[in-house]
Amino acid sequence: MPKGSNVPVPASALRVEVAWRTGAGVPDADASALLLVAGKVRSDSDLVFYNQPSHTSGAVRHEGKRNAGGRVTDSLTVDLARVEPAVETVVLAASADGGTFGQVPDLSVEVRETGRDTVVARFEPTGATVETAFVLGEFYRRQGAWKFRAVGQGYDRGLEGLATDFGISVDEPQQPAAPPPSPRPRSQPVPAAPARPLTPPAPAVPSASATAPAPAASAQPVRLTKVTLTKSAPAVSLTKQGGTSGAMRVNLNWEVHKQFKGWGSKLGRAMAMHADLDLDLCALFELADGSKGVVQALGNAYGALDRPPFIHLDGDDRTGSRASGENLTVNLDFQRHFRRILVFVTIYEGARSFADLHATVTLTPQFGAPIDFSLDECTVPSTVCALALITHTDGELIVQREARYLVPERGVSPQRTVDRAYGWGMDWTPGRK
Known part of the structure; x- marks a missing residue:
């Protein structure tokens, strides 16, 4: 699919596979999804990712990664029939951990119909440089049916910047007082600043609501940090x-x-x-x-x-x-x-x-x-x-x-x-x- 194009998708169980080719110097990447009402989440629970793998409605789940022959796939399952009526859009995103998407070869997002295992849509964003997060695509309602759009919008502050842009409150771990700070670990969030999209978004779907509701307060902000163990850092x-x-x-x-x-x-x-x-x-x-x-x-x-x-x-x-x-x-x-x-x-x-x-x-x-x-x-x-x-x-x-x-x-x-x-x-x- 070209960027900005859309295709109809069945309102059924779908599998979303974010994939790339790994190798020396290639950073890890993580798939995520956000459920939106008028362009914003209703609460922090509307973010589904590695630390919060299942939405409360059961409509979206993060299934985890697999590596087959040097190609890594991070998967989400989306059951559009179970998405709550108030939710207008399910955003599908990816964030780079330890580098930028300019270092991630052969990035793609593929939507498959689970029951038949047939490919419904596939999008391969190109031209990435310093982006550390991407909105790859989105499911959206149009005239009572669901469609998938290839978006390809990049951000320069990783999952944190993307999440806060959609209304997620992010946990900022307190740093101990110390003389001049050492370089931050790759999994630690950088100080909060407005997220800056690096690539223009695809045309937006008109919303039935003119203003977005304020995100509901969360008892505990979402924690985005993680540690991935490897052979070289076990x-x-x-x-x-x-x-x-x-x-x-x-x-x-x-x-x-x-x-x-x-x-x-x-x-x-x-x-x-x-x-x-x-x-x-x-x-x-x-x-x-x-x-x-x-x-x-x-x-x-x-x-x-x-x-x-x-x-x-x-x-x-x-x-x-x-x-x-x-x-x-x-x-x-x-x-x-x-x-x-x-x-x-x-x-x-x-x-x-x-x-x-x-x-x-x-x-x-x-x-x-x-x-x-x-x-x-x-x-x-x-x-x-x-x-x-x-x-x-x-x-x-x-x-x-x-x-x-x-x-x-x-x-x-x-x-x-x-x-x-x-x-x-x-x-x-x-x-x-």
């Missing part, structure tokens, strides 16, 4: 981030690669198995008093938050969606009791390895920035993957990205395999859930 201090109290949720979401030819092929048969894929999020723990154990669905060892191990596993999930997925919670109010926690995932049934699976891990402390990372492509017959190691050393709580696929020996369980790899030294017996 660890972060929760202590330095201020995340040493309250609940920390650990989420694993995944998506099975669906580009295959027929159910009769070898890959097709593998995908048929993946249709009933059951992954289990687990955690090995070692407390300061030397006690050790595991939190997992097997044996109903779900743990507890108000007593040792101060870790609790939610119910089992088979969808892998960002809104649900597999979750466990760590009570950081008792972080002095922790020596180390290893979060890992096993395949309980439905597949012989993690091949063709794109997964993202997100750790969201109650205080401090969320931490996320993606798993690399699995190239070995692995049924267990060590995800993250949390250690408490010298009064500091550290999160280390592991993303390590392990291959069990014949007759050795995935749990015993990860135990051996990390020297936990526990005795294991067969269990079922």
